[in-house]
Amino acid sequence: xxxxxxxxxxxxxxxxxxxxxxxxxxxxxxxxxxxxxxxxxxxxxxxxxxxxxxxxxxxxxxxxxxxxxxxxxxxxxxxxxxxxxxxxxxxxxxxxxxxxxxxxxxxxxxxxxxxxxxxxxxxxxxxxxxxxxxxxxxxxxx
Amino acid sequence: xxxxxxxxxxxxxxxxxxxxxxxxxxxxxxxxxxxxxxxxxxxxxxxxxxxxxxxxxxxxxxxxxxxxxxxxxxxxxxxxxxxxxxxxxxxxxxxxxxxxxxxxxxxxxxxxxxxxxxxxxxxxxxxxxxxxxxxxxxxxxxxxxxxxxxxxxxxxxxxxxxxxxxxxxxxxxxxxxxxxxxxxxxxxxxxxxxxxxxxxxxxxxxxxxxxxxxxxxxxxxxxxxxxxxxxxxxxxxxxxxxxxxxxxxxx
Numbered sequence: 001x002x003x004x005x006x007x008x009x010x011x012x013x014x015x016x017x018x019x020x021x022x023x024x025x026x027x028x029x030x031x032x033x034x035x036x037x038x039x040x041x042x043x044x045x046x047x048x049x050x051x052x053x054x055x056x057x058x059x060x061x062x063x064x065x066x067x068x069x070x071x072x073x074x075x076x077x078x079x080x081x082x083x084x085x086x087x088x089x090x091x092x093x094x095x096x097x098x099x100x101x102x103x104x105x106x107x108x109x110x111x112x113x114x115x116x117x118x119x120x121x122x123x124x125x126x127x128x129x130x131x132x133x134x135x136x137x138x139x140x141x142x
Numbered sequence: 143x144x145x146x147x148x149x150x151x152x153x154x155x156x157x158x159x160x161x162x163x164x165x166x167x168x169x170x171x172x173x174x175x176x177x178x179x180x181x182x183x184x185x186x187x188x189x190x191x192x193x194x195x196x197x198x199x200x201x202x203x204x205x206x207x208x209x210x211x212x213x214x215x216x217x218x219x220x221x222x223x224x225x226x227x228x229x230x231x232x233x234x235x236x237x238x239x240x241x242x243x244x245x246x247x248x249x250x251x252x253x254x255x256x257x258x259x260x261x262x263x264x265x266x267x268x269x270x271x272x273x274x275x276x277x278x279x280x281x282x283x284x285x286x287x288x289x290x291x292x293x294x295x296x297x298x299x300x301x302x303x304x305x306x307x308x309x310x311x312x313x314x315x316x317x318x319x320x321x322x323x324x325x326x327x328x329x330x331x332x333x334x335x336x337x338x339x340x341x342x343x344x345x346x347x348x349x350x351x352x353x354x355x356x357x358x359x360x361x362x363x364x365x366x367x368x369x370x371x372x373x374x375x376x377x378x379x380x381x382x383x384x385x386x387x388x389x390x391x392x393x
Contacts, residue, residue: 013200014196014199014200014203017200017203017204017207018203020207021203021206021207021210024207024210024211024214025210027214028210028213028214028217031214031217031218031221032217034221035217035220035221035224038221038224039224041224042224042225042227042228043228060302060303061299061302061303062298062302063295063296063297063298063299063300063301063302063303064299064302066295066298067295067299070257070261070291070295073261074260074261074264074265076265093298093302094298097298097301100361101354101357101358101361101362102357104357104360104361105357105360105361107357138301138302139301
C-alpha cells in the first residue's frame with residue numbers, strides 16, 4: 001500500500017515536471033520571438049511613409065512634414081524615389097521659413113541663400129508645386 | 143560436509159551421497175535457499191533499477207528545467223541590451239574613424255549646417271553620453287544643436303497650423319520648453335569637464351544658433367530685438383510668460 005502511494009506520488013512529480021517543461025518551452029519560444037523582433041527594431045531604421053506625409057499635408061501641418069523629412073534623412077532614406085516630391089514640399093517650407101526670418105531682419109546674404117534653396121525645392125515639389133502659394137501665404141511672404 | 147548416514151564426504155551441490163546413495167537433505171535445503179536468495183536478488187535489483195530510473199527521470203527533468211530557466215534569463219538579458227549592443231557597434235566603428243569624422247563635424251559647425259551635424263552624429267552613433275577621444279570636444283554641441291533644431295521645428299509647427307485654437311497653447315509650450323533646454327546647453331561652463339569644450343569653434347556655433355533663435359523670436363513671436371537678446375538672461379518662467387504674451391498679442 002505504502003509502495004503504491006509512493007509510486008503514484010512519483011508519477012505525479014513527473015507529470016508536474018513535464019508540465020513545467022512545456023510551460024517553460026512556450027515562454028522560451030515567445031521570448032526568442034520577442035528578442036528577434038527587438039533586434040530587428042534596433043538594427044533596422046524605419047521611415048515615414050507616403051501616407052504619413054499625405055496626412056500631414058492634408059492638415060497643412062508643414063512643420064510636421066519638415067520633421068518627417070529630416071527623420072527619414074537621419075535614418076538613411078533620403079533617396080526614396082516615391083517620397084521626393086514630399087521632400088520637396090518639406091525643403092520648400094523650411095527654406096521659406098528661414099528666408100522670411102532673414103529677409104525681415106535685413107540679412108540679405110542668408111536670405112538669398114534660402115531663396116535659392118526655395119527655388120531648388122520648388123523644382124523637386126513636382127505635382128505639389130501648387131502648394132507654393134499656400135505656404136508663402138502662411139508665412140506672410142510676398 | 144559429511145553424509146549423515148555413512149559419514150562420507152559430501153559437497154553442498156550433490157543431491158545424493160556418492161557412497162551410500164542416500165538423499166542429501168542439506169543439498170535440497172541449499173537449492174531452496176539459493177532459489178530464495180536469487181528471487182530476493184532479482185526483486186532487489188528490479189527495485190533498484192526502478193528507483194534509479196525514476197530518480198534519473200526526475201533529475202533529468204530538473205536539469206532541463208534549470209537549463210531552460212537560464213536560457214530564458216539570457217534571452218531577456220539580450221532583449222534589454224539590444225539597443226546598447228547596436229550603440230556599441232556603431233560607436234566602435236566611429237572610434238576607428240575619429241579623425242575623419244571629427245573633421246566632417248567641424249566643417250558642419252563652421253558652415254552652420256546644424257541639421258547635417260545632428261544627422262551625422264545620429265547616423266554614426268556619436269552620442270552625448272559616450273563621447274570620448276577626438277569627439278569629446280563636441281560634447282557641448284550635441285544637445286545644444288539638438289534643442290536648437292527642436293526649437294526651430296516647434297516654431298515651424300506653430301506657424302503652419304491651420305487655426306489658432308485653444309489647443310494651440312501646446313505648440314507655444316513646446317517652443318518655450320525646447321528654448322529653455324537650448325539656453326541651458328548653450329552655457330559652456332556646464333561642460334568645462336570635457337577637453338576643449340570651450341574652444342572657439344563651439345562658441346562660434348553657439349553664437350550662430352543664438353543669433354538665429356533671436357531672429358526667429360523677433361519675426362515669428364513679435365519680440366523686439368532687445369527682448370530677444372535679453373531672453374537668455376531671464377528665468378525660465380519669465381521667458382515663457384513673455385513669449386506667451388507676445389504670441390497671444392499676435393493672435
